[in-house]
Amino acid sequence: MSQPPTPPQQPYGGGQPADGNPYAQQQPGPYGQQPGAPTGNPFAQQGQQPAPFGGAPYAPPPPARNNIGLGVLAALGAAVVAAVLYGVLAGTIEREVGYAAIGVGFLVGFVASKVGGSNPAVLGASAVFSLAAVFIGQFIGMSMILSDLLHVGFFEVFFDHFGDLLDVWKEEADFMTYLFLILAPVAAFGGARKADG
Template sequence: MSQPVPPPSGNPFAGGDQFAPAPPPAPVRNNIGLGIVAAVVTAVVTAGIYGAVAGAIEAEIGYAAVAVGFLIGFAAAKAGGPNPVLAVVSAVLGVGAVYLGQLVGMAMIVAEELNGSFTDVFFDQFSLLTDAWTEVADGMTYVFLAIAAVTAFAGAKKANA
């Protein structure tokens, strides 16, 4: 009987490919239009959620403003790539989404107080609603807007890190 001959180096893997080839790198995304669309859609959805939560509990929530901003920036950068314009657009949309969410929350509260419908208050009395927002906005209201902008910018940067 003959015994198997070991490879010259003593390593059973020597002489051949020891590892499977590495997969190719992911393609670099660079579609600013898709990133903006993703940011706008995310802003509208998160504004609605933020407003529904704020209206239900009749209060503003700082963590929700953080989530709104971060999700907008993250979605924009994941869809559109590392373009710095997307971070800036996300910050602006973050402010707009929190503002819109606050209006939605106020409309829910007013509709409940008047036994009316949310859509009537929000769409038919929008100018009165924005005037009321201006009257009741305090320092924390503006802090939440700033938080949304900062976290949207950071979310866009984090998505491409």
């Protein structure tokens, strides 16, 4: 034979269920806790303030990232900084470094896309500016090397003899020089994709 079912127990304190919930307590709990007091449960939702107008709290809007003008300006600024760094590195070690050319393109693309979004105009500007940054960086490196060899100032070589510097660049350019120029825009697209991801 089966045993008769036991009647459900009343919540602690003998109070009546609140809002049809048999486990809700309207009186102090077993350890003297008042309703709404911290229970030690980090996931308990206590003390929350209702959202304005009774709705759910809303997230702040994301920052505007579809600004073409700011993206192009950011690409230009990053290209100027990267060109100087690339040129100083090449002039200091007296050779070009492929990883540095890739880094120039990646930096320009990443910064431009982070500020301006993934607009095709921003991507195109970052590719062009990264190519120009590596090109100017090569000139800065050559100017540093020639200023040491000729014992003249860097600015004199770079600004006063820019035509001669271009002739030297044309004579000294090889496959690797052009490869570094091509790698920068490719890396700019990679940096832009990383910024969007």
